Amino acid sequence: MINKLCIIGVGLIGGSLARALKAADSVGHVVAVGRDVEHLKRAVELGVADSYETSISDAVADADMIVVAVPVGSMKTIFAELAGKIKSDAVITDVGSVKGNVVRDAIDTLGDDLSRFVPGHPIAGTEQSGVEASFSELYKGQRVILTPLEETDALATQAVTKMWHAAGADVESLSVEHHDEVLAATSHLPHALAYTLVDTLAQMHEHREIFQFAAGGFKDFTRIASSDPQMWHDICLNNRDALLDILSRFSGDLNKLTKAIENEDSESILKLFTRAKTARDQNC
């Protein structure tokens, strides 16, 4: 049971965590923190939070667990504001989709509180955003990756693990670097491709007809292009090296397919499609 949980940034991810913990009777009081008072009031009205604060230092003063759920580009400012203001046994975690830059931000700002910071990333979400889209079942059966550092207190990692278990998630550990490589491949690259595809089509002069004749496959394929642009902008820049690496591999492979189509190289096309179908059927 977490006595007082402080959620900084109550959107889909932070809001769904609060809802899940309340539904599981695993939290006493939830305080929501943000800059937009109307939004915070809405979180309280919806029952996601019990109270709200616009001042981080007031909100974190007596919190037992602090979850930072803001876009990764804003983590550093938040860490700097809460450093030194929390209880000596309070635990901090985040939900950022990139871990390398967030960990660097934490090292730069958290000082003595760094040992009680557990970097985390729930592999869950929808293309929706905002507290209105939050729901208590979001994490049920989904994975949360923690990337604890050498200096991370084992008790802090335990507390964060327990919290995610209570929310219904499975918890696994990866190194910071490995996390960023794996997520660049499975999440950041597909988002970049989906945004680019929709934008390519939207620029064509017959774009109205193009979207009109799009079927279910296209809608599934581009669903993630409805995700929050600021959040994904932050992720792309904060996982720049890993994303550029996988983008370069993908572009090389797409170029090979393009050449095969140009040359009517039947065998190469059929081999590629067959390999891909086999891999997806086996793994998804």
Add this chain to the structure above:
Amino acid sequence: MINKLCIIGVGLIGGSLARALKAADSVGHVVAVGRDVEHLKRAVELGVADSYETSISDAVADADMIVVAVPVGSMKTIFAELAGKIKSDAVITDVGSVKGNVVRDAIDTLGDDLSRFVPGHPIAGTEQSGVEASFSELYKGQRVILTPLEETDALATQAVTKMWHAAGADVESLSVEHHDEVLAATSHLPHALAYTLVDTLAQMHEHREIFQFAAGGFKDFTRIASSDPQMWHDICLNNRDALLDILSRFSGDLNKLTKAIENEDSESILKLFTRAKTARDQNC
């Protein structure tokens, strides 16, 4: 009411059409044609067809409507086999995802029967294939594009339109060329991207972990990579020019995004993602 319907190639598309017409009481007898007797028997057992034939000329002799539902690379052989063997008022249509090459194949082979050939393409399907995956609701509320030629008999177009209406679909007309451009953008390119992405990831040495940490967004994005490789190989080669054109636009745009990420050009990234989100939210 179609007295006798002949479906050449009873997979997901042909099988679902037969099921829909039977459910709507819009067909008398359905004969399934193919090379694989076990598969044809299965179609009869499932109630998709009333009888089967392995000889095209026997099957089409007294059919009123002939639907050719084979991969686009096999259309020409089928057209050549049925030309001159059908009743003088029988109507032929196809369900190919590419129209230019199919129409050229029809012009080359159908002779006097060409005026009763109505090129068609139901914009529906799933990543599944085979008669086992067929279901009567597949076309409900979906679009079917017909691309009649100058020489196409208006009564033939009417008969095919009526058939698809009975199956629950909306029917629209496009020119052959326009169809192939629009479908290259909304369907053929996304399939090429999904196959390539899964193959890129499957080649990485940590591919097991990569697929293990893939979330719902990835599964949606790559669903179409589970589609039939032979079918999509045929589509890519048969719509080569339109596909290469849109591939080149897409690759150019992806290259621009890559450069923007390399240069940490925040404004360009945010603009692209915002334009794409707006276009998708408005159109899908």
